[in-house]
Amino acid sequence: MAKDHSLGVEITRNRKGIDTVRVDRRILKPTALAAGPDAAKNADAAKDADATKEAEAAMSDLYRLAAAVILMRVSKKYRGFDGLCGATEWKSVGLHFLATKVPVKNDEAIELLTYAVDDDPQNRLAALSLNWQLHRYATDPDEIQRHATWLLGQLDEIKDEVEGYEALRHRLVLNYLTSVCTLRSIPGHADAEQQAGMQALNLVAALHHDESNLAKDMRHLAAVSVRRLIPHLTGAPPTDLLSSGQTGHIEWGTEDWMGDDWLERANKNADPHVKYALACYYAQSESGSVEKSVRLLEDALVLPDLKTWAVKDPSLLPLHSSAKFAEFVGMEPAATWRDVPPFLPFKTKLSRLGIATPAQLVAAQTAPIVGAGSPGAALADYLAVGALELTVLLRAATFCEAVGEQGLNFGSFEHELISALLDQGITEIHQVVLMPPAERRKLVAQVSAAIGTRCVAGPDATTVSGWLGGFYIDVDIL
Template structure:
């Protein structure tokens, strides 16, 4: 009876507790001691690996982000495994101690691997602080976006590099800082201790015109600089003009700093100055669509002064100086410069094998081919240039470029078989333009590598490719003696040019293309190129002297109409006769009055858009100034208004011009 009562007093909870105590004392307690020993050993190894990452000797080489991630993962695993082996087998009987020695070797390998992974990790944090010293989140995001645009995306720009040709930062992990001073400080401390983000770009904004930048690696400052707007020759932020974004120079600073530590950062084409790179970045983005080249030329000139080795800036400078040139001698000088640049690259930099110069070299060849095509189209200077040495060399260069890109296609196909990428769209477009240039210069379209590219170009959706194809067909038509074949080629040219007009850049360039000057009088061309010219310098009397006026600081008709010098002095400078100088001044006065009229608060939008065409039509009727317009009788002025209206209606009938409206514009120009 008593034993039964005692047995009832031992509950299941008590039995479970006794079992757990036995299990803990027999198994978990010994394992806990081992776990603590393993943990202490692993932590010591991790600390040693982190300390080794501070040594510059561990920073050498150029492993990819994938490789560094694997190094860190494997290093951590080896450290944990080696620590376990040492703790479990150290002091064991017989040969078991050899396992502990092996564990020590594994730990050493893990320390080296982890340290190497931390030291070479491609991770960059960006920290921007405002004038008050607070983290500026939006400013930080802007720097991250610009850094990715400059060096983390595929190269852009057919005739010149937009930003740079570097895309290596796509292999970098970029991050900002947490908002708030305390949060950002804790984040920075955690990154420093863990070592997962070795690179840190710091920006302190003292005001809108001054930035202090520095970049450090594992806490060691490597590069620092000051970005001052006036030192860079840029307009002050409060001057009223659109101010340049100085964050572009921050991105350029970071790229140049990283390129000095990673030899595989290719695409800078000799650029070593971040200030020069930043100026080129500004000119190729913010000023890319400016019809007025003067500001871009000034900025690019400064970029080349700062870094004569900045080949992309030099190429863009020459392109902006010569893109609208129609004088034979000027085009010839441009072609000679491009030829010399190509020869220099071949002699000094092996651009077909050196990835740093590859795209720049291809652009130089492409610009050379296009320039010689324009040179041949102008003609009229001595022997036929289409049969001369320039055309022959340009054909060879065009074919060389096609074959060079075809060879890269073969390389990329081999990479694709191994699971890699494909030929960039930019180079595909280059190849098509080079093929059309080759045929435009008289090359055979029957060559396999050329004929297939022409077929590809004919169905391309790219406006610029179709534009170049149209120019090729027009160049072919100019060489034809068979009237039917000539007409057929002209129709093909106009068909492709019409397609190209869907894009704003070809639409604005078509009137300035020296190759198509002879087409301007063709009504079919006028119909397809129906975008009104935006600049009074495009007027026929003024266009040839645009660069000479710019050299005098005359950038608008107003400046010309108020020229302080005498007419004789102006004529001597321009090399024009007295009558032509009078005509230039008269046309500029007429353009100035039209400009003022279009800027009045009550001015019609249609006049603002077609002001250049209005003056052009008046000049076409032989009226070379507002004084001449005022000398007309009322009937003569009505007749002039009728002719101007009919011409505008014929060329831009889709606008629905009204005769009374056009007549009112003409009457308003009478002084």
């Protein structure tokens, strides 16, 4: 029975009560859970559809936690639940499920999993998920190395476990391989974790005849890992690369072996994660195909978390010079002056008015606009801005024009440079030209950093310094 934030779970056998547990969401307290059944009362009163959905989500949470209660109670009475991998507490199992099977944000998943591990430190599945969420987007080589070492340690701890631990073992290895592939793509770490190739081969062998859904999902990812970690391997792998007992899983000299046909099979797989892994492979391969890698990413980046990670992923660094890649991740340089922040809210109106250059915008302040008021106020009325905001726009437009007249080669970053300078309060060329050296160096660092946060492959500080050092003003301005 559900009441407010709780649900009573009664477990019976042959109509005889065995146990009663109350699932209370307020005790669990993770903020990632929905607001609770109280929202249903508000929904009835306010006819709020969103509140109704929230209440329904809260009830689903309670039912899932109730299922965890029943699962753990039954697992203590019957065999066949080895797949719990050490978990003994229903709260931990329930929270782990909510964090990994219900769509939640990364920080919310971390919170749920932290509660899960705190409640039951023996829940290896929750510990694995927590560590993956914490380190999956790491770019610091030391952090990646520590995570890889932790994964190997977990593998060693369960080496003697047989029943129910295979899925956990496979996931530990796959996470390890993913981390090592990222680590090796960082300069200076190309030879890290020499045993990773053996781990990849053994995982492919172990998964080869496993028909479970999890194994099918992992198979292509494992195959791509082998190609990344042992790029020159052809034919049957040397026996010293395989653990004892693994060689019999695959007919290594036949089509079972993962030559180019395995890559073709992976290419046909629609899973965005497989597409992403392939994109990383092609980006890092010696023959490097930027075009092929970018084409794969177009399908992979439908997942928001992959799109966010792609910008920082060291494996995809070779793609940063690709305009298409920048477009896919939403970090291409501003294409026109109308994409510069002061003008962006008015981009459509300016286009309709036929204003194609900053100079035309400045001139429009005194030109009558059809349907507007007097010439002096026409532009402000049309844009629906006050006198002060119009002054800011016109000053920015004058600055855009002045930067363009400097005659410097900014590549595709002219409008990003203007945007960054405006952010620093620079609206006149002479502010840069007459700036003391120490302040200029600080400005260079700020501008290059700002462009770098908005663009995949922004200019370095030396390039920005050259641009600003090339600014000039006519003597008569002084």
